[in-house]
Amino acid sequence: MARPLIRLSRFNIASLALGLAFLYLPIVILVIYSFNASQLVTVWGGWSLRWYSEFFNDQAMLSAAAMSLRVAAVSATLATLLGTLAAVALARGERFKGRTLFSGMLYAPLVMPEVITGLSLLLLFVALGAERGFWTVTIAHTTLTMCFVTVIVQSRLSGVDRSLEEAAMDLGCDPVRAFVSVTLPLIAPAIVAGWMLAFTLSLDDLVIASFTTGPGSATLPIRIYSEVRLGVKPEINAICSLIVGSIAILIVAASLATKLSSARGQNAAPM
Amino acid sequence: MAEVNPTLTPDIDEVAGPLLRIETVTKRFGGFTAVDALSLDIKAGEFFALLGPSGCGKTTLLRMLAGFEAPDEGRILLGGEDIAPMLPHQRPVNMMFQNYALFPHLSVRDNIAFGIKRAGLPRREIMARVAEMLALVRLEGLEKRRPDELSGGQRQRVALARALARRPRVLLLDEPLAALDKKLRENTQRELLELQRRLGLTFIVVTHDQEEAMTLADRIGVMNAGKLEQVATPRHLYEQPASRWVAEFVGDINILEGNVDSRDDHRWTVSVANAGNVVVTAPREATDSATVCVGIRPEKIRLSRRGPADAGAMNRLNGIVASVGYLGGASVYTMSLDNGATLRASLANTARLDVDAYAVGERVVAWFAPDDCIVLGR
Numbered sequence: 001m002a003r004p005l006i007r008l009s010r011f012n013i014a015s016l017a018l019g020l021a022f023l024y025l026p027i028v029i030l031v032i033y034s035f036n037a038s039q040l041v042t043v044w045g046g047w048s049l050r051w052y053s054e055f056f057n058d059q060a061m062l063s064a065a066a067m068s069l070r071v072a073a074v075s076a077t078l079a080t081l082l083g084t085l086a087a088v089a090l091a092r093g094e095r096f097k098g099r100t101l102f103s104g105m106l107y108a109p110l111v112m113p114e115v116i117t118g119l120s121l122l123l124l125f126v127a128l129g130a131e132r133g134f135w136t137v138t139i140a141h142t143t144l145t146m147c148f149v150t151v152i153v154q155s156r157l158s159g160v161d162r163s164l165e166e167a168a169m170d171l172g173c174d175p176v177r178a179f180v181s182v183t184l185p186l187i188a189p190a191i192v193a194g195w196m197l198a199f200t201l202s203l204d205d206l207v208i209a210s211f212t213t214g215p216g217s218a219t220l221p222i223r224i225y226s227e228v229r230l231g232v233k234p235e236i237n238a239i240c241s242l243i244v245g246s247i248a249i250l251i252v253a254a255s256l257a258t259k260l261s262s263a264r265g266q267n268a269a270p271m
Numbered sequence: 272m273a274e275v276n277p278t279l280t281p282d283i284d285e286v287a288g289p290l291l292r293i294e295t296v297t298k299r300f301g302g303f304t305a306v307d308a309l310s311l312d313i314k315a316g317e318f319f320a321l322l323g324p325s326g327c328g329k330t331t332l333l334r335m336l337a338g339f340e341a342p343d344e345g346r347i348l349l350g351g352e353d354i355a356p357m358l359p360h361q362r363p364v365n366m367m368f369q370n371y372a373l374f375p376h377l378s379v380r381d382n383i384a385f386g387i388k389r390a391g392l393p394r395r396e397i398m399a400r401v402a403e404m405l406a407l408v409r410l411e412g413l414e415k416r417r418p419d420e421l422s423g424g425q426r427q428r429v430a431l432a433r434a435l436a437r438r439p440r441v442l443l444l445d446e447p448l449a450a451l452d453k454k455l456r457e458n459t460q461r462e463l464l465e466l467q468r469r470l471g472l473t474f475i476v477v478t479h480d481q482e483e484a485m486t487l488a489d490r491i492g493v494m495n496a497g498k499l500e501q502v503a504t505p506r507h508l509y510e511q512p513a514s515r516w517v518a519e520f521v522g523d524i525n526i527l528e529g530n531v532d533s534r535d536d537h538r539w540t541v542s543v544a545n546a547g548n549v550v551v552t553a554p555r556e557a558t559d560s561a562t563v564c565v566g567i568r569p570e571k572i573r574l575s576r577r578g579p580a581d582a583g584a585m586n587r588l589n590g591i592v593a594s595v596g597y598l599g600g601a602s603v604y605t606m607s608l609d610n611g612a613t614l615r616a617s618l619a620n621t622a623r624l625d626v627d628a629y630a631v632g633e634r635v636v637a638w639f640a641p642d643d644c645i646v647l648g649r
Contacts, residue, residue, distance in 0.1 A: 168374075
């Protein structure tokens with residue numbers, strides 16, 4: 001699998017460096033300044049882990065982080081369940097009437113401005129008289145992230161040969177069993193990738209969360225945002241570095257899972 | 272019949288009742304009728320081929336036998352029991368899929384064991400059955416491989432072993448050899464046939480490849496537009512096609528359209544406008560229609576420069592060679608008859624240095640026996 005190395009011209013190297021710098025320099029600076037010993041955000045005072053320990057002693061921040069993780073975990077799980085079911089219905093169901101409309105509607109949250117999604121959900125919760133807090137944020141995030149899961153799982157499903165399920169039925173499986181024993185293992189990496197993406201999206205959402213949350217249940221982004229309005233403390237840098245780190249890990253894992261899934265998909269293709 | 276074609280073997284005798292009986296089965300997709308009131312009996316131990324052009328409904332019929340499609344009308348009786356309402360996993364029938372549909376996440380062993388595990392056999396028996404199947408298709412030593420680590424021929428054998436492992440009463444094969452290259456296909460045909468004879472199983476194969484159908488099958492059902500045009504042994508199908516469509520679909524044939532001039536008990540004289548008079552043996556089912564088609568297979572026609580010495584019973588048509596197609600074992604001479612018709616004659620290249628071959632533009636006589644003419648309706 002030796003791929004010929006492409007020799008990069010100076011121009012290519014320069015544009016690559018500039019592009020990467022544009023994307024990642026702010027984050028790199030943020031991470032470096034999170035290890036700053038100084039009180040002031042903009043003044044370098046030597047290396048220190050002071051702000052990390054400060055964060056781990058900040059009860060308000062910690063509870064906001066815990067809230068965010070809980071919301072992300074629950075909403076990602078719900079979104080994965082619903083999104084996978086929708087993907088199966090769209091990719092495997094009979095060609096029911098209004099299918100195109102349905103799949104179009106499913107993807108609407110992908111392009112819908114978050115302000116609108118947030119506002120409409122807020123109006124819904126108010127109309128229903130629901131007490132706003134953990135569950136309203138979780139439901140809102142499920143709405144937001146479910147379509148991402150559907151897109152990932154559906155594209156994977158369409159790559160799985162239909163006759164594999166038929167073969168399983170032919171060999172003695174009822175339709176449910178055929179799905180569980182053949183299709184599910186083949187799309188599992190896509191489901192895992194979908195869950196991780198949903199988790200990440202939920203973790204860093206500010207807009208929808210601020211619309212749908214209630215008193216005493218601020219998520220981490222809301223908490224950070226309100227702190228920043230009073231002036232940036234270096235502690236925020238530390239928190240943000242932790243978030244960047246964990247999201248980077250999740251995204252790498254998700255893309256590895258997708259790769260694994262498509263590699264299997266190629267094997268599934270005939271010849 | 273015996274007089275018309277004395278060498279034809281009769282169809283397999285009808286002593287034993289059919290294992291599988293398809294009774295006026297119809298399947299529609301929207302406004303399109305894929306299978307149209309089709310009836311067919313298949314005997315136990317038979318190798319049956321469904322042959323037809325793409326879109327003729329042969330695959331739909333096979334999928335109805337497997338249970339992936341439900342017939343709109345009609346019954347499918349297996350050993351007297353109607354299996355049409357049964358789901359695929361309830362039928363004692365297994366299928367080998369066209370692209371093999373091997374489970375990519377399972378090893379060869381687990382692929383083969385998949386169906387037997389569902390049958391709830393004890394573990395020891397499952398392993399014994401898998402070993403037996405591996406030996407049957409000669410794949411010992413490959414049981415730990417994944418399907419993507421196998422060659423095309425090996426995958427085909429895994430698919431076969433997996434379908435046979437449940438010991439089905441009928442094995443359905445959807446274009447079983449279409450994905451293999453020509454040389455491998457010929458070997459695999461032989462193996463498949465040998466396997467079927469050894470196991471004494473009933474095989475139903477769907478194919479669009481007539482050579483494959485002829486090589487493999489005891490009987491062939493030719494399908495067109497959702498209906499069976501003819502069900503017969505390969506030889507019968509080729510030498511005694513039931514209709515012009517079958518005659519033209521199976522193998523190559525020259526068709527001459529003409530009017531019946533005179534009929535007696537054995538011989539008819541057909542006058543063909545663009546060829547001349549052709550004497551044919553009277554068909555078994557005499558048609559009253561004045562206009563008929565006369566079919567002559569290219570290999571039944573002989574060519575010579577002057578015609579046979581004793582041409583009493585022979586048809587002779589004069590013309591010139593328009594083109595020569597060299598195929599190796601045989602050459603196909605396309606002849607332009609003096610009256611305008613075109614005739615193809617296939618001659619075996621029996622000598623390596625054929626100095627006597629006919630050249631393009633040469634005058635030749637095509638001659639053939641009345642017995643070799645097939646009289647077909649229009």
